[in-house]
Amino acid sequence: MTMILQARNVTYGQRSRQGFSFTRRAPSPILKNISLDLQSGQTLGIIGASGSGKSTLCRLLSGLVVPDEGQILYQGQDLATASAPARKKIRSAIQMIFQDPAGALDPRQTISDIVGEALGPVPDRDARIRTALHDVSLSADITNRYPRAFSGGQKQRIALARALITRPSVIIADEAVSALDVSTQAIVLNLLLDLQKRHGLSYVFVSHDLAVIRHLSHHIAVLDHGRIVESGPASDILAAPTQPATKALLENTY
Numbered sequence: 001m002t003m004i005l006q007a008r009n010v011t012y013g014q015r016s017r018q019g020f021s022f023t024r025r026a027p028s029p030i031l032k033n034i035s036l037d038l039q040s041g042q043t044l045g046i047i048g049a050s051g052s053g054k055s056t057l058c059r060l061l062s063g064l065v066v067p068d069e070g071q072i073l074y075q076g077q078d079l080a081t082a083s084a085p086a087r088k089k090i091r092s093a094i095q096m097i098f099q100d101p102a103g104a105l106d107p108r109q110t111i112s113d114i115v116g117e118a119l120g121p122v123p124d125r126d127a128r129i130r131t132a133l134h135d136v137s138l139s140a141d142i143t144n145r146y147p148r149a150f151s152g153g154q155k156q157r158i159a160l161a162r163a164l165i166t167r168p169s170v171i172i173a174d175e176a177v178s179a180l181d182v183s184t185q186a187i188v189l190n191l192l193l194d195l196q197k198r199h200g201l202s203y204v205f206v207s208h209d210l211a212v213i214r215h216l217s218h219h220i221a222v223l224d225h226g227r228i229v230e231s232g233p234a235s236d237i238l239a240a241p242t243q244p245a246t247k248a249l250l251e252n253t254y
Contacts, residue, residue, distance in 0.1 A: 002039065002040040003037050003038065003039060003040070004038055004039065004040040004074070004075060004169060004170060004202050005036075005037075005038040005061060005072075005073070005074055005094070005170050005202065005204070006035075006036065006037050006038070006071075006072070006073040007034050007035055007036040007057075007060070007061065007070065007071075007072055007073075008035055008070050008071045008072075008073065009033055009034075009035055009069065009070040009071075010031060010033070010034040010035070010060060010067040010069065010070035010071070010072065011029050011031060011032050011033060011034070011067060011068050011069040011070055012029060012030050012031045012056060012060055012065070012067050012068050013029045013030030013031060013056070013068070013226075028226070029068070029226060030053050030056045030226050031053045031056055031057060031060070031067075031226045031227075032226050032227050033070075033227065034057065034070070034227075034228055035070075035228070036061075036221055036228070036231075037219075038170065038202050038204055039202070039218070039219070040169075040200070040202055041196070041200045041201070041202055042202060042203075042218040042219065043196070043202070043203040043204075043205055043216045043217045043218050043219075044203070044204050044205070044217065044218070044219050044220075044221065045205050045206075045207065045213035045216060045217030045219070045220045045221070045234065046204060046205070046206040046207075046220075046221050046223055047206075047207060047208065047209075047210060047213050047220060047221070047222050047223065047246075047249055048208065048222060048223035048224055048245070048249075049208060049224070049245070049248075049249065050208060052223045052224055052225060052226065053223055053225075053226040054174070054175075054206045054208075054223055055174055055175075055206070057206070057223065058096065058172050058174040058204070058206055060072055061094070061172055061204055062094050062095075062096050062172050063079040063087075063090060063091065063094060064096075066079075066080045067080070074090050074093065074094060074170070077090070092118070092166040092167070092168065093166075093168050093169050093170060094168060094169075094170045094171075094172065095163035095164075095166060095168040095170070095171050095172070096163065096171070096172045096173070096174065097156070097159050097160055097163050097171065097172075097173050097174070097176045098159070098174050098175075098176065099174055099175035099176060099178055099179055100179055101152060101155035101156040101158070101159045101179070102147065102152070102155055104159050105147040105155055105158060105159060106147075107146060107147050107148060108146075109146070109147075110143060110144050110145065110146060111133075111142050111143050111144070111145055111146070111147070111158060112126075112129055112143035112144065114147070114158060114162055115129050115132055115133065115143075115158065115161045115162045115165055116128070116129045116165060117162065118162070118165055118166050119165055119166070128165060129143060129161075129165065130143075132161040132162070132164045132165045133158075133161050135161065135164055135195060135198075135199075136157040136158070136160050136161045136164070136191060136195075137157065137191065138154065138157055138158065138161065151184075152179060152180050152181075152184065153180055153184035153187060153188060156176065156177070156179075156180065156188055157188065157191065160188075160191070160192075160195075164195070164199075168201070169200075169201065169202060170201070170202045170203070170204070171201055171202075171203050171204075172203075172204045172206070173192075173203060173204070173205045173206060174206045175206060175207055175208070176188070176205070177189060177207075177212060178207065178208070178209065178212075185212065189212065189215050189216060192205075192216065193215075193216065203216065205217060208249070210238070210249050210250050210252075213234070214234065214238055217234040218233070218234055219231070219232065219233055219234055220232065220233075220234045220237045220238070222237070222241075222243060222245055222246045222249070224243070224245035229243045229245055229246070230242060230243040230245075230246050238250070
């Protein structure tokens with residue numbers, strides 16, 4: 001199986017900023033010695049309690065921030081040292097969706113503007129917007145409407161359509177269903193599974209909810225106080241967790 005996204009001995013937050021430069025070592029890094037592998041076409045679930053460093057890890061994996069130590073690799077290429085043309089391709093290949101769809105959608109923009117923002121003025125822009133909306137089970141006739149007209153679940157599907165518009169190979173989802181009610185969560189999760197099957201997408205799915213991770217993940221990594229304390233095939237971790245942090249999270253799902 002091909003590894004599409006990897007973290008290698010990543011540490012972040014060990015230096016504090018003063019003014020415009022790093023000047024001193026922080027008391028404790030946010031993330032320490034993180035190593036992860038995402039296989040092509042599969043889902044890596046990242047689970048951890050609030051404050052464990054999950055959102056920071058998402059930003060590192062997407063290339064939004066650069067690690068203090070270690071590497072983030074997309075198809076073997078270091079995000080921090082890639083050439084400008086390569087970085088542009090990687091930005092299109094790795095997309096994110098966030099916890100709060102309402103906060104991620106500009107209320108002043110139409111759905112067409114939101115979904116097509118990353119495309120720019122390409123000739124097939126309208127067709128690609130319609131295709132992205134169709135992929136998330138939304139009608140093309142919503143393009144001139146505004147986010148306020150939609151429910152939370154619909155807004156999250158609009159956010160997903162925006163992520164799909166660049167035809168990515170990796171989607172990083174940071175607590176992407178935690179703001180939704182249980183029935184709407186199920187709709188979005190099943191949609192993600194369907195998209196993965198149809199398009200061969202690879203997911204990093206971050207959550208504090210093991211029930212959600214169970215539904216999606218092939219492999220799981222458990223994050224606790226900035227460190228990976230347990231990782232492996234989802235079935236093994238869920239059947240026989242060895243770490244207190246994993247056991248506590250598993251107990252909270254029932």
